[in-house]
Amino acid sequence: xAGVSQSPSNKVTEKGKDVELRCDxxxxxxxxxxxxxxxxxxxxFLIYFQGNSAPxxxxxxxxxxxxxxxxxxxxxxxIQRTQQEDSAVYLCASSSDMSSYNEQFFGPGTRLTVx
Amino acid sequence: xxxxxxxxxxxxxxxGGISIINCAYExxxxxYFPWYQQFPGKGPALLIAIxxxxxxxxxxxxxxxxxxxxxxxxxxxxxxxxGDSATYxxxxxxxxxDMRFGAGTRLTVxx
Numbered sequence: 001x002a003g004v005s006q007s008p009s010n011k012v013t014e015k016g017k018d019v020e021l022r023c024d025x026x027x028x029x030x031x032x033x034x035x036x037x038x039x040x041x042x043x044x045f046l047i048y049f050q051g052n053s054a055p056x057x058x059x060x061x062x063x064x065x066x067x068x069x070x071x072x073x074x075x076x077x078x079i080q081r082t083q084q085e086d087s088a089v090y091l092c093a094s095s096s097d098m099s100s101y102n103e104q105f106f107g108p109g110t111r112l113t114v115x
Numbered sequence: 116x117x118x119x120x121x122x123x124x125x126x127x128x129x130x131g132g133i134s135i136i137n138c139a140y141e142x143x144x145x146x147y148f149p150w151y152q153q154f155p156g157k158g159p160a161l162l163i164a165i166x167x168x169x170x171x172x173x174x175x176x177x178x179x180x181x182x183x184x185x186x187x188x189x190x191x192x193x194x195x196x197x198g199d200s201a202t203y204x205x206x207x208x209x210x211x212x213d214m215r216f217g218a219g220t221r222l223t224v225x226x
Binding site: 035107 | 121149151158161164214215221
């Protein structure tokens with residue numbers, strides 16, 4: 001079956017512009033996560049959606065970052081007024097709540113470069 | 116704040132040697148401890164995982180050792196191979212789906 005997909009794979013933008021990153025989770029997965037990974041760094045948790053519950057936004061670094069998810073499907077991560085420090089790979093992952101211990105399946109990421 | 120601390124940041128091992136990566140956590144609500152492997156240009160993928168009711172789990176050349184009282188766990192890669200060269204992340208999960216990752220260890224296995 002299809003895995004987690006993300007688009008675009010690469011995005012180059014100018015400082016100050018807004019960008020939207022898209023994540024298509026595995027069908028039936030109720031949980032969806034966004035992470036940021038700066039070059040050579042670890043995974044920085046951004047936001048977590050679980051079903052219809054209110055999302056856990058505790059990792060969003062500033063109010064320029066927001067994310068939405070429609071039901072249990074597609075999610076978009078929006079970064080407004082991009083800054084150079086936003087340059088990173090943005091990873092999306094999804095997991096199922098059908099088991100007690102939930103493996104996260106990652107997409108290939110979107111590499112964002114802010115000039 | 117970093118809820119899972121991972122060390123070392125980078126590791127170089129000769130082919131055939133043992134690679135050891137350590138992690139420590141603070142929140143006792145965590146109840147599942149996976150390790151993810153990431154190759155350049157790819158997303159992380161689950162490698163092996165352990166629950167806190169066992170002290171060790173082995174899958175092939177990969178072993179997790181878990182010390183619940185010390186709140187520490189480690190990944191051992193036996194007979195390390197150049198193909199194991201990747202970045203490894205430990206993680207800790209608490210119900211229902213909250214997973215926190217360590218900062219990662221870049222492993223290089225020299226032929």
